[in-house]
Amino acid sequence: MSPENSHPDFLIVGAGVVGLSIAYELARHGHKVTLIDKNPIGREASWAGAGLLPPANAEQAWDPMERLRGLSHGLFPKWSEELKEETGIDNEFEITGxxxxxxxxxxxxxxxxxxxxxxxxxxxxxxxxxxxxxxxxxxxxxxxxxxxxxxxxGEAIVRNPPHLKALEEGCRRRGVEVLPETEIVGWKFEGDRLATVVTKDGELSPGATCIAAGAWSQVLADQLLDQGNFTGRMQRPEIEPIRGQLVLLKAKERFFLAPVNEGIRYLVPRRDGHVLVGATVEEAGFDKSTTPEAIEDLANFARELIPQLAEATLVRGWAGLRPASVDRIPYIGKLPHLANVYLAAGHFRSGLHLSPATAVVMAQLMSGQTPQVDLEPFRVNRA
Known part of the structure; x- marks a missing residue:
């Protein structure tokens, strides 16, 4: 499918869990949405993560991040059931503690x-x-x-790959135009409006655009601001990739039900006997390779913490690039000085967990409604 002469209400750039969720939510309310990604759908940090969903309480939380997390935590079971009913795909959501x-x-x-x-x-x-x-x-x-x-x-878990597949299928069923491997090569402006997004396959002319490209959002935002001659007129978002390496073990059966966390590391049991072990926190640029030392360290950590895993098979290791803002608070809001461009990125280690709430408040903001969570702490031009 080609984006040639496409005029969606909204264009979402980035098809990780945040971008997919925003497209899914906008389509729920009848909007015409196009979703593009330079890579296959949902194959970056969203796919690589562990699916841990720590509890939060939106009604009593005083911290802005926890209010957002609380909204997401309440939405996750509803979204999971809805996606399963719509698509037949089970994301394996369960409240495990x-x-x-x-x-x-x-x-x-x-x-x-x-x-x-x-x-x-x-x-x-x-x-x-x-x-x-x-x-x-x-x-x-x-x-x-x-x-x-x-x-x-109240802690819950979800399995990332099926959740992403369910979101992609849910988007398609709701009429979202999904365009993988569609790379942006330029931007065209009319005053303070982004009029056209130029891709290798054609042009898109959306009413509004949201950049939700994870660790690559900084690159896209810089290109947009430079090409639009907005340099110096606004404080730029700052997002860096933080590599996280993980290991997958396979036990004969699932013999423990709940995740075990110690510091930044964790073990997450799956229904089929797999155990996901993570994760490192490394400043390695856009290098997604794994290192033998980290893989060995994670496997040893798992077997030391849970001795029965000494008999488990090491299936494989992989790495993902978490999108981290400087202050580790995501950017959720409009790019200043641009009338119709938004940013939803920088969620660091909480992208999956915060994705339903991010989708809801971003869809409200882009539709001209008042978001149900105050987005002032998440503004793009904060110091």
Missing amino acids: GLYLARDPGEAASLRMACLQYEEEGVEVERLDGTEVSQRFPHVQSNMKILAAAWLP
Whole structure:
């Protein structure tokens, strides 16, 4: 399918989980939407992630990110059921609870502070000692010295690849024009409006455009601003790729139900006996390669934490590039000085989890409605 002479209401640039979700939500309300990506659909950081969904409470949260997370956390079960009914694709969403451990003094202090914030924001959390961990979670190594532990009953998980497939199919069924491997080569302006997006295959003339290209959003925004001669007129968004390496293990069966988290690392059990282990946090530019050291370290971490995984097979390792803003708060809003261009990127490690809420508030903003979450903290030109 060619974009030649296409005039959608909205153009979404980037078909990861955020872009797919925005297109899905806009189409829900009857808008004509085109979704493009220079690569195959949903194959970057969204596909590579673990699908962890930590709990949040939108009604009691005082932190802007937690308000957004709370909205998303409430939407995820509804979206998952809706997508399954519409497409027949099960994204394997389930509320499993989540175990958090700390064996290092610094991580223990961080976990205790996190528990305090959870309690202040109305999220159910149970603090545990080492004995309680051994009794309730016998699969966890019993002779570890645990300095702090917590159980979050509201934590959920989803399996990324089927979720992305369901979103893509849901978009198509709702009439979204989905154009993979469609690279942008230029932009045309009429005053402060982006009039035309030029691709290798033709031109698109949308009413409004949203850049949601993950780690590549910075590159696209820079190209747009430079070509439109907006240089110096606005503070540019700052988004950098942060590499995360992961490992997939295969046990004979699923013998534990809930994710186990320690610091930035985690183990996520799947229904079919696979266990996803992640993740590194590396500044490696746009290099998505894996390193033997990191893969070995993650596999050893999993087998040390859960001894039964010593018998599991190492299936493979891979890496994704998380889009991180400088302050680790996503950009969700309109590009200043441009009347019809928006940005939804920089979600760092929370892109999947925040995608339903990002889609809802972005669709409201782009449609001229008042977003149900205050987007001032997420504005593009914040200091």
